[in-house]
Amino acid sequence: MPSVELKGVTVRYGRKTALDNINIKVESGSYSIVAGPTGSGKTTLLKAICGLVPLARGRIVVDGRDITNVPPEKRGVGYLPQGYALFPHLDVWGNVTFGPKSRGWDPKDVEVIARRVLNMVGLIERADAYPHELSGGMAQRVALGRAIASGADLILLDEPLSALDVMLRVLLRYEIRKMAKALNLTVIHVTHDQEEAMSIADRIFLLREGKILEEGCPEKLFKSPENPFTAYFIGESNFYKGHAEHRGVRIDGLSLKSASRLEGDVLVAIRTRRVKIYLEERKVHNPIKATVEEIRFFGKLTKLLLNASGLRIVSEAPTLRIRGLKEGDSVIISVDPKDVLLYRLETVEAYPEIKEVILNA
Secondary structure (H helix, E strand, C coil), rough: CCEEEEEEEEECCCEEEEEEEEEEECCCCCEEEECCCCCCCCHHHHHHHHHHCCEEEEEEEEECCCCCCCCCHCCCCEEEECCCCCCCCCCCHHHHHHHHHHCCCHHHHHHHHHHHHHHCCCCHHCCCHHHHHHCCCHHHHHHHHHHCCCCCCCCEEEEECCCHHHHHHHCCCCCCCHHHHHHEEEEEEEECCCCHHHCCCEEEEEEEEEEEEEEEEEHHHHHCCCCHHHHHHCCCCCCEEEEECCCCECCCEEEEEECCCEEEEEEEEEEHHHCCECCCCCCCCCCCCEEEEEEEEEEEEEEEEEECCCCCCCCCEHHHHHHCCCCCCEEEEEHHHEEEEEHHHHHHHHHHHHHEECCCC
16 A cells, blocks of 8 residues: 655646646555546646656655656556557456456456456456457446556556446446455546545545645535635535625625635635525524525435525525425525635636636626
8 A cells, every 4th residue: 555745746748837846645545536627637647657757857756665767667556547448459357357467466366356346347247358349438447447456556547437327437436445445555546527536535636737726635625625716626616706804705785704814805605505595584694585596406406596685696405405495485595604715806817717607796
């Protein structure tokens, strides 16, 4: 179970900086997610650890050993690229057993791990099939199994679930993590899917334009994001421009208490899942009278668009809790002061994505 440290890692493609002074530590035995939008440098980060791209600056240390100048084939890393690249001359069984066999594993152990991963990805019945006989989703699952069964203690997964059907993707999230923990692997898993990241990570590293903006456990990044882009990318939030003073913030005609000490012109972020809905008046934090404009059903959760004196607010609520609610109904909504997140307004200039979704711009 190796730990991994990137110390000041910078990668350039010509004049373009793909990774800019990356400093992170992945703990031994952890399941870490590198999340971020398309083009943020996630794949380059994995390739840097593998030794597939040269570093302009910095060092990579695995389990206390500096591997910066070690050839890729001697780094002892299992890597699943987005293209998965199965060996066309080997059947499914041959692809999955290639890694442990090449590392000299006992044949009995090779069979145990191969059966285990093929059962996990649901392809034990296709063990004798060749890559050209598989669908794209099946090939992706074989490649995933091959990476996990590679015999390496450090596994790098580049969008391993992206080509799969929704239900299989959700199921395999938990199966991959479960198997990684059972085999004492250290895993770095890249994804642009924030729900995928939140559901299986021990720790998330949020990457944007080649820089780590924030890192932490999923709960911390959801409840108390330090960076407004984290509030934008991890979970869903309502964004507003406001003016803060004396532990409160004014958004147009609406005044809310906030736990933040920030004052002046601010960007306000309120998680949609932190907007509580009540069907009748009661004593709550930051009570707001609102009208239900739209209701959208998503199974266990229902999304509502609310109007509070002209201010639009989106809420997500358990469907059973608001059963019977109709468009046009009046409700009381509440937001705990600790969930009224404030950021310096000028920070928005660095994130055009956020500027586009400010509800009172």
